[in-house]
Amino acid sequence: MTIRIPFNKPSIVGSELIYVGQAVAGGHASGDGPFTRRAEAALAESFGAKRVLLTTSCTSALEMAALLCDLKPGDEVIVPSYTFVSTANAFVLRGATPVFVDVRPDTLNIDERLIEQAITPRTRAIFPVHYGGVACEMDTIMDIANRHGLLVVEDAAQGVPARYKDRALGTIGHLGCYSFHETKNISCGEGGALVVNDPSLELRAEILREKGTNRSQYMRGEVDKYTWVDVGSSYVLSDMLAAFLLGQIESMDKITRRRGEIFDRYASILAPLVERGLIRIPEVPQHCTTSYHMFYVLTADIEERTALAAHLRAAGVLAVFHYVPLHSSPFARSLGTPQETLPQTEDLSARLLRLPMYFDLTDWEVEEVAGHVLDFYRSRSGIQA
Ligand SMILES: *Cc1c(COP(=O)(O)O)cnc(C)c1O
Secondary structure (H helix, E strand, O other): OOOOEOOOOOOOOOOHHHHHHHHHHOOOOOEOOHHHHHHHHHHHHHHOOOEEEEEOOHHHHHHHHHHHOOOOOOOEEEEEOOOOHHHHHHHHOOOOEEEEEOEOOOOOOEOHHHOHHHOOOOEEEEOOEOHHHOOOOHHHHHHHHHHHOOEEEEEOOOOOOOEEOOEEOOOOOOEEEEEOOOOOOOOOOOOEEEEEOOHHHHHHHHHHHEOOEOHHHHHOOOOOOOOEOOOOOEOOOEHHHHHHHHHHHHOHHHHHHHHHHHHHHHHHHHHHHHHOOOOEOOOOOOOEEOOOOOEEEEOOOHHHHHHHHHHHHHOOEOOEOOOOOHHHOHHHHHOOOOOOOOHHHHHHHOOEEEEOOOOOOOHHHHHHHHHHHHHHHHHHHOOOO
């Protein structure tokens, strides 16, 4: 059976292609051109961020964050195991050791009540991940970090544009990281941003991003030549991609509104299954607004998830699951990190299935997908939903 309803699809929502044309015609296709400036300013304004730097990916932004935290071999970093590999690789590249902490059963975010007991004299930083665009308990996390002198790097790859107590995700920790990958809400194919919230890190962030040179200061006329001053790499996004991104940023409200409609429609059609306790769907705490990054269902067990995914696949619908918990991965084991058991992570990661979610998904398609989920449980449980 061919896939008729994919899991994700990129979309053109506003002026993306016009801006890309202008970027090329304007003669500045490399990084830090006019569209990079506009995209960074638009993000900073919309999120109330002090400084936003566009990067080639969220992975790059996380790597810059690990460099800015000065992480070294022997240092420990507290991170959820239930996340994308880049969150951990960023600081493992610096030789630091991940200390995995279990997630909360309601939001699947790092369980803030378990963080303090994971702190040792070697702990340097906490990398919380806002899963699905629903915020971690940032007040508690920042309080712990401040009391123990730790840096906080928010992986807000999925959190554009979401809020925690009316503060944009990515702007609460010392540093924040966004993703503009094709699968994220706001996209330019591949792209990301580093949000620098601690002003003392800003100059070094510019230098790391500019291959270890002070080119940014030179361009502002602050120094009379530019030269090699630190380590660094090529983390600058092309202005052509920044142009595409600006078109999406300007359409951010429209994109979020549509994703919210899709989310609510899934939730209302599947409500009878939730009421009967057959599945769970994402929960958004009162004090958070979500980016509606994803809609998932939590099945009873892994066999049920496999059967539901196969049922949808047979109907031409692609539903996917993630993440294989990092702490149980071959690479984490080779690092010799203590083999913790993380009961919530192990349980939830085996039961989660993500349904199609993208801007161009139609109401009719949402109804079809949700209808197949209802059918699956009707035939399985004999319920009259
Ligand atoms: C997508 C994602 C990343 C990586 O983003 P890229 O822009 O592809 O590098 C990192 N962390 C999380 C939680 C993500 O969802």
